[in-house]
Amino acid sequence: MSLPDQTGKFAIVTGANAGIGKVTALELARAGAQVWLACRSKERTQPVLDEIERATGRAPGFLTLDLTSLASVRAAAAAYLALKQPLHLLVNNAGLAGQRGLTQDGFELTFGVNHLGHFLFTHLLLDTIKESAPARIVNVASASHYQAKKGIPWDRLRQRTRGITAMDEYAVSKLANVLFTRELARRLYGTGVTTYALHPGVIASEIWRKVPWPIRPVMRSFMKSTEEGAQTSLYCATAPELAEHSGRYYDDRKEKRPSRVALDDALAAELWDRSLEMCGLTGRAAA
Template sequence: MGDLDGMTFLVTGANTGIGKETVRGLAGRGARVVLAGRSEERTRAAIREIAAETGNADLDFLPLDLGDLGSVRAAAATFLDSGERLDVLVNNAGLAGRRGMSASGFELAFGTNHVGPFLLTELLRDHLAATGPGRIVIVASTGHYRAPGIDWDAVRRPSVTRTAFDEYCVSKLANVLHARELGRRLEGTGVTTYSLHPGAIASDVWREVPFGMRHLMKLFMKSPAEGARTSLYCATSPEIAHQSGRYYDDRREKQPSRVVTDELAAELWERSVGWVSAG
């Protein structure tokens, strides 16, 4: 028996890295976890590994490609049609170091890291509120401090920087802004929101970075298990159950970038609603 018995968590990007370690931590405490991701083969392998280690087999796969808004809608519909409760949504999946456009017509990092998770959250948030006190956790990054703001035209065009790191930082700024505005809009519903920096983690988020550079970067990074600690803290800690819309680093609240304002958060929200309504 664990302290999360009877609770259901949905974790995106759950078959590797921080997401997988987050699932491992939740399953070890008795939670039911739905693992959302693109690869059924890799996700089911992760499920078998975690079930064998924790003794908790209450783990399921949900197909989801966050770069494709059609896939996001299908995943949300599949989950909602199941009729099961949802206590916590962990928007963990992320992409960095790859240039291009998402299937739904956004700069690749922005579309995958913000627009897809925004739509998934919108489709599931009423169900979260109906389940009872719940949480929405958004894995951002300290990289958001590097973003000077959001160029609304650039997020609808292919990546332009060589490493796409600047674009990644903008997508992470969007994550922090999303949690802030979502927290305001969900006030009084019993659902609280959190954004966080997991640390510089040697995970598959860097899978598109050239091998030599990726190998060097990972020598100075924390393990995925260490990276999952703040995600687990935001998803389960009773200490912050009544806080919402705030940003965390190393299991502590931290002041986000000065660019994170109520005005920019509200503008991102309105534009995101328009994008997902048209996409």
């Protein structure tokens, strides 16, 4: 897939040291964007930074971002804002699955990393994104969100992961990605900033490394490559025909109806308010 020219655009991709995020960052840079990789380990990201520089002749930027820590999220956003440069594209790609625990701030691990860290990161960068409009925010969700049929179990978000496989928690976190995209679109209406949620496909990345036997080998049998996995992210990030679309869900480079729960506007608003509170932002002006 050849992308529209991205020269002059500034982009951040989270979780870009591996998997779908790595391909997303590389292809955006190849298309001319000035790309920043927001990852938790500089050491693990260095080979990707080198590869992008070799491919484009331009050095990409690096931000230390550990989504298990809201303090780290704040520091990463502050580091980018200190550069006083625009931000035309934020790809919230990082994620984990099949892992159990708590974040450093005491939230269920999957929800904390996949939703809450990205919620805060986006929130802190939002004024700059709005000033840079036209701009886009792309949230890498998952078809797993269809499994979260009962919505969000609010009483479990401040507890250690309960499920043995953590797949219920993963589905909830990905539902949160779709709801966040929708609520953000509503709040950003008329600003020139548009939002997108997507399922990348079932992709042979590292994300499934902690998913237990026998689920993992079954999944592996029908997985696609990370190059294929980045296509819908890149489509949402750059397709001119999506410039006026916002808050929608995509799969295989096509718009798709998300789950019934993901279309619940009251739930999206509640998630927004509770996320503000969980991030200690209650009372601050929201988007």
